[in-house]
Amino acid sequence: LANEQTEALHTDLRLYTPAEIADLLESLPLAERQAVAEEIDPEVMPDVLSEMQVGTRSTITETLDLETLTASINALPEPYAVELLDGLPEELADEIRESLDPKARQRLEATLEWEEGSAGRLMHVDEVSVRTGITLATIQRYLRFLKHVPTNSDGLMIVDREGFYLGKVSFAAILTHPPETLVESVMDRNAVAVQGDSSEEEVARLFEQRDLLSVAVVDELGMLVGRISIDDVVDVIRQMADEQMMHMANLHELDDTFGPVLPSARRRAVWLGINLLTAFLASWVIGLFQGALEKIVALAVLMPIVSSMGGITGSQTLALVIRGLSLGTISSSNARQLAMKELAVGTLNGVLWAVVVAGVTMVWFHDYALGAVIGVALVLNMGIAALSGWGLPLLLTRYGQDPAISGSVLLTTVTDVVGFMGFLGLATLLLL
Amino acid sequence: LANEQTEALHTDLRLYTPAEIADLLESLPLAERQAVAEEIDPEVMPDVLSEMQVGTRSTITETLDLETLTASINALPEPYAVELLDGLPEELADEIRESLDPKARQRLEATLEWEEGSAGRLMHVDEVSVRTGITLATIQRYLRFLKHVPTNSDGLMIVDREGFYLGKVSFAAILTHPPETLVESVMDRNAVAVQGDSSEEEVARLFEQRDLLSVAVVDELGMLVGRISIDDVVDVIRQMADEQMMHMANLHELDDTFGPVLPSARRRAVWLGINLLTAFLASWVIGLFQGALEKIVALAVLMPIVSSMGGITGSQTLALVIRGLSLGTISSSNARQLAMKELAVGTLNGVLWAVVVAGVTMVWFHDYALGAVIGVALVLNMGIAALSGWGLPLLLTRYGQDPAISGSVLLTTVTDVVGFMGFLGLATLLLL
Structure with missing residues (x-):
């Protein structure tokens, strides 16, 4: 796609899928982007909007009239409709x-009753569910009557008379068993369901750990309320990784490449202002x-x-810890052991490079004492850097802060x- | 899981899925990890190994005997078997x-005939395919005869007499249409197939852009050779994001948190050594x-x-460009416009913070000329930083290098x- 974008402006947009048009829009500067957006078929617009990133999308929605926006929100599955509505000015929404x-x-x-970032906001409410006590043949007749199933579903949810979630039967199971089989004998009773108020991150981890294609969403009583499918989870995974990467580079997650x-x-x-405070503090020292x-x-x-080598050492440990926290592999029970290991790694490298730097310094400035001082300062700073790279993200997490955002500063x-x-302190004490 | 790991050592590992056991192992220090690994049911071991990261996995495989390793490789789907084999010492493999x-x-x-990192390495060769000219009822009889379909498949591939790929029929389509329907009237002829030699990244992008659950893999002639399903792609997406993040933090992608x-x-x-060369260059200046x-x-x-504010400005642009390159939104046609925008953003912030820094300098050192000099140096460095953050990753990419690896150094x-x-140059010219 990347190389085709200029030509695409002059070709038929109908050749592209909504996700491809969304990518195209995101790779265009503002003026051209809005010009191309005007060419988009109103029928396709809802899907294009749903595939765009929040920051870029607002540059398109601000050019759309009320009618197109309303049609888009009518047409979109709930998670996308809600996200789109959230991005609009309050009054318009x-x-x-x-x-x-x-x-x-x-x-x-x-x-909307579910909190932002929860499983409830991610779910589709159009899932098809059946009750126990019926045969696979009955299910097939029902499906032929419906004539289609929601996009990207891989099976049906099973509920009891009151709507409580019981399990799942996959399309594959329906197809590979004799038609007279009762659904309860082929349904997966262990198919997990997620609570509507679970976080997106928990849902994503569950999909990854169990290689799921879809999962039932239940309320606090266990009633089936919706379904989350993996294509939406892929977007969550991508977005989480993307935000973490942008935060670690001191960028706002809404920063729009071509905006x-x-x-x-x-x-x-x-971010530059916050960094400047840090820099002034260093200058004061x-x-x-x-x-x-x-x-x-x-x-x-x-x-x-000395400061640069400490910075790299610390940022290596910091990245490892932020990653472990987001993957869920770091907890209170292994945090101390990790500190020991990182301190050992940092100090070992500190000693190694201190010898090199001390040697170069002695040759360059013909000053043995100066070489010794910089060597000691390096080991000290790299050890403390490793400990800080370990401790800061843990501390930030404990106080509910995202370590990817403020950790590096x-x-x-x-x-x-x-x-x-x-x-400079050691030098003052030892060399003056 | 994270908080349960200590107890888990003493509870029954059979309560956990292979992915959860893999996570548990990765969160343990080496000695405990190998102790827990010994408790794992040999039947489950293949799946546990397939869910682990390459770096951590080798700490487990080195403790296993030839028999268990061979059994694991016999039992695993091809992509995992190959990856596992690749991680072993040549002789043992x-x-x-x-x-x-x-x-x-x-x-x-x-x-193994396919290159590492290609779609061919990612595919399962156990896909079930059918020919055209048959009814959905025939397909159902066939599936009932097979009794099961490969895990996480959402449909069947359609091939002609010679094995050329023609399209796909979803389980949902089979279930929602009358049994006497011919497969060709409900199959999706536009269902894309990927070439076995496409890169993992291309495959991942395709899945994301088209919200696919599975895709056919064909050889250069168009013969069906396998199937890639989304749960494997999710692993690729996660791994790509993870490697990019680790590289940007000057870490090797195999670095093992608890290793x-x-x-x-x-x-x-x-990385510290490379950074030291940079630091010495700065010292020389x-x-x-x-x-x-x-x-x-x-x-x-x-x-x-001056150097710190330039560093942050440059790294903001660098991260944005690396992200755009990996998402495919940056290309030769819009690169120049991006340079203009980043230069404008960098210079604007340069001017803003130059005024602040110049003001503070004048107050702190009672020296107007010094304030002016640092202000000019800041604008200059932040402008050049933005341009370098833009140009370096593009240059590295053109020469086939991963900008996430060497870009920041x-x-x-x-x-x-x-x-x-x-x-210092401006100061020498203007203040001495």
């Missing part, structure tokens, strides 16, 4: 909600040692080495302060 | 290959201006601010060198 057809509105309100300059600049300014710097100018030449603060303080 | 049962060996060799210290230290030492630093010690105090080199050179 209210206006659309009032003009929806009653059935769509009812389904939407049922979905307008001002909102991008504003979002990034926040250096400023404490102006006397030493005036006497030994080599200190100014060498000091970035806090870590840099530590490695800069310890790096400069250690090196 | 050869020995196992010779003792495999002939059918498993044949299937394995068919898979032994020495291999971890060795892998990370490489600073060294060129020792005269200026001796005369104005404030330069040493302030210089980290190269970027730091640029922002450090330009930052120190700009600030």
